[in-house]
Amino acid sequence: MVGVVSSVSSIKALWETRIRRVQDEEDEQKRKKSRGGATGSPGLSCLMWFMSWFRLSVGVWEDRAVLARLKQKLQTEDGRLILRIEQEDWKTLPGCLVQLSQVHEWQIHRTGLQKIPHFISRFQNLLVLDLSRNGVSEIPKEIGKLTQLRELLLSYNRIQFVPEELSSCESLERLELTMNRDLNQLPDQFRNLTKLQHLDLSMNDFTCMPDCVVGLPALQWLDMGGNGLQHLPEDIHRMETLHTLWLQRNQLEKLPDNISRMKSLDTLVLSSNRLTDIPTLMEDMSNLRFVNFRDNPLSLDVSLSCRKTKAEDGEDGEDDREMFGREFMQTYIQESRKRASAELHC
Numbered sequence: 001m002v003g004v005v006s007s008v009s010s011i012k013a014l015w016e017t018r019i020r021r022v023q024d025e026e027d028e029q030k031r032k033k034s035r036g037g038a039t040g041s042p043g044l045s046c047l048m049w050f051m052s053w054f055r056l057s058v059g060v061w062e063d064r065a066v067l068a069r070l071k072q073k074l075q076t077e078d079g080r081l082i083l084r085i086e087q088e089d090w091k092t093l094p095g096c097l098v099q100l101s102q103v104h105e106w107q108i109h110r111t112g113l114q115k116i117p118h119f120i121s122r123f124q125n126l127l128v129l130d131l132s133r134n135g136v137s138e139i140p141k142e143i144g145k146l147t148q149l150r151e152l153l154l155s156y157n158r159i160q161f162v163p164e165e166l167s168s169c170e171s172l173e174r175l176e177l178t179m180n181r182d183l184n185q186l187p188d189q190f191r192n193l194t195k196l197q198h199l200d201l202s203m204n205d206f207t208c209m210p211d212c213v214v215g216l217p218a219l220q221w222l223d224m225g226g227n228g229l230q231h232l233p234e235d236i237h238r239m240e241t242l243h244t245l246w247l248q249r250n251q252l253e254k255l256p257d258n259i260s261r262m263k264s265l266d267t268l269v270l271s272s273n274r275l276t277d278i279p280t281l282m283e284d285m286s287n288l289r290f291v292n293f294r295d296n297p298l299s300l301d302v303s304l305s306c307r308k309t310k311a312e313d314g315e316d317g318e319d320d321r322e323m324f325g326r327e328f329m330q331t332y333i334q335e336s337r338k339r340a341s342a343e344l345h346c
Contacts, residue, residue: 063096070097080104080127085111091135098122109133121145132156132176144168152176155200159183167192176200178223191215202226202246214238225249225269237261248272248292257281271295271324283333293332294324300339302332 075082082105090111098119105128113134120129121142129146130153137158143149144165152169155178162177167189173196177183184205190212197218203226213222214233221244229250237258244267252273259265260281271294278293304327 063094066094067096067099070094070100074100074103082107085109087111093117095119101125104128106130116140116143118142124148127151129153139163139166141165147171150174155179162186162190164189166190169193170195172196174198177204179203181205186210186212188212194218197221199223209233209236217241220244220264222246232256232259234258240264243267245269255279255282260285263287266290268292278329278332278336280333280336283330288326288329291326291329292324293328298332300332300335302328302335304328304331 070083073083073085075084081103083100083103084107086107087110090108091114093113095117097117101122102125103123104125106126107128107130109130110133113131113136116131116136116139118140119142120126120140123146126146126149128151129149130151132153133156135158136154137160139154139159139162141163142165143152143163144167146169148171149169150171151174152166152172153174153176155176157180159177159180160182162183162185164187166172167187170193172193175193175196175198178200179202181203182205183201184207188211190210194217196216198221199213199216199219200223201213202223206224206227207230209224209229209232211233213219214236215238218241219239220241222239222242223246225246225248227250229247229252232247232252232255234256235258236256239262241264242262243264245265246267246269248269249272252270252275254275254277255270257279260279262285264287265285266287266289268288268291271292273296275293275296276299278298282288
């Protein structure tokens, strides 16, 4: 198909050269006959008409060639029709793509894609839109017309702004916006995504957790690691369905007491922050199975006695993880209570 497009382009270039040659000859004749006034050129008019028709024909041929290439990228998996393009040069997507509106999933990676076309709204059957690792800088407002869309994956792009129209994607369950760098806010209407369960906002420029995120009723998994978070909302316990929270590599100096009221939370990662203490109320978080406080300047120097060797554990690194895990947290809180009690009786 690339050869067909190349041949068509060569023919087109040949005709354009011929037209320029005829135009040059006609211009020369006009200069010689300038005293006699302007003269028409039926030959040139005919040639121009033919060239216009030819260009239209070339456009049709090119569309057919591109469409044939796109059809070669279609795959069927688990009953879904998937358009998969990887590591090719597709900075823009052609309009003829609308003829494949029955596609359920786009997987377009590392193509240099710069823009999501506005005709995306024509793909009413689209369930997954995966455009990770491209150069997309804008989410078009037309995205809001994809009411069946379940997953929108735009990690490692250049998105700076999320339009409020995205909140109209009422079926959205998974949204990934990792590493867009300048992204630092979300529209308040975002809370209307009542089915959103998985949200990845890691490695962006957020300085606080947006209130609209706290208000998501079905959210179960949230990653805001690698931002510039300086504090967590005091009403964080409103996130009743959240079971996994990644907050590594931020600038948190303290945790709100209400974090202890997050009854569904079982994984909490707080490594590489600026925490100087662990709230004593977290001692009763029996649901918390994995927690990590590694690389924080905690005020108390607490260590655990090694009850097992790595060989006895049967898994390398278990002791290393536990030193900053749930048992470490409980031991730290107990030591903190003891010291507070001792100071009170002094």
